[in-house]
Amino acid sequence: MMMLSRRVVLAVPLAAAAGPGAAADDFAAATGAILRGRVPAAEGIALEIPPLSENGNSVDLSVRVDSPMTAEDHVTAIHILAEKNPFPLVATFSLTPRAGRAEVATRIRLATTQTIVAIAETSQGAVHRTAREVIVVLGACVETG
Amino acid sequence: MNMRALPITARITLPPSARRGEVVTVRVLVRHPMERAVDAPGLTPVPRRILHTLRVTYSGEEVFRMALSPGIAANPYLEFTTIAVETGDLVFTWEEDGGTIYRREARLVVT
Numbered sequence: 001m002m003m004l005s006r007r008v009v010l011a012v013p014l015a016a017a018a019g020p021g022a023a024a025d026d027f028a029a030a031t032g033a034i035l036r037g038r039v040p041a042a043e044g045i046a047l048e049i050p051p052l053s054e055n056g057n058s059v060d061l062s063v064r065v066d067s068p069m070t071a072e073d074h075v076t077a078i079h080i081l082a083e084k085n086p087f088p089l090v091a092t093f094s095l096t097p098r099a100g101r102a103e104v105a106t107r108i109r110l111a112t113t114q115t116i117v118a119i120a121e122t123s124q125g126a127v128h129r130t131a132r133e134v135i136v137v138l139g140a141c142v143e144t145g
Numbered sequence: 146m147n148m149r150a151l152p153i154t155a156r157i158t159l160p161p162s163a164r165r166g167e168v169v170t171v172r173v174l175v176r177h178p179m180e181r182a183v184d185a186p187g188l189t190p191v192p193r194r195i196l197h198t199l200r201v202t203y204s205g206e207e208v209f210r211m212a213l214s215p216g217i218a219a220n221p222y223l224e225f226t227t228i229a230v231e232t233g234d235l236v237f238t239w240e241e242d243g244g245t246i247y248r249r250e251a252r253l254v255v256t
Binding site: 089 | 168181203206207208209210211212213214215216217218219221222223224225226227228230
């Protein structure tokens with residue numbers, strides 16, 4: 001009974017959603033706005049997220065960036081993006097050298113099976129990027145935004 | 146903007162004490178629905194109401210900030226680190242859509 005009623009609730013917003021291209025455009029725009037033409041390094045950043053989630057309403061995620069976290073060289077921002085969410089830029093964490101380590105964790109909503117991207121920016125202007133594929137069995141009902 | 150900060154239910158976890166210079170992990174769980182706008186046929190419309198910003202100050206200086214979106218799970222959870230510099234209050238302020246500010250404090254004891 002519970003599953004049935006949830007499916008009904010999920011199906012309606014899906015039908016009312018914008019075309020599938022909208023999220024992809026937003027994702028590309030959000031990524032471009034962060035990178036601003038810089039080429040990210042693929043190393044020095046680790047994203048941990050379960051490869052399979054039964055429920056997209058709450059998915060644990062953590063990001064760790066290799067950084068000395070000194071005044072001269074520290075991570076200033078960590079961004080989380082979800083390629084197929086209606087709002088692809090899920091979160092931005094702003095850090096200072098006072099953090100000591102560049103490590104953050106949170107819980108996110110995932111609309112569907114997709115790629116999760118983490119991008120870190122440093123005070124020296126460097127960018128690091130990593131990505132993980134995540135299979136979502138029951139997506140969060142985020143289609144209506 | 147509503148400048149008066151309201152209390153909010155939150156669980157803030159810090160070590161009981163820390164040595165000066167130690168990197169401590171701070172865990173914050175706040176009770177909030179992170180309501181996404183519902184505007185679909187057959188459903189009762191619900192306006193969007195999310196916490197969009199969390200600022201953390203430590204003895205008055207901002208040490209961490211998070212921009213949240215509707216893609217953050219209900220009852221937002223955050224884990225971050227800060228260097229223990231002195232005994233002082235960590236002040237957490239959340240800003241909600243519409244400008245409401247919520248505030249909680251936690252004391253970090255540095256030995």
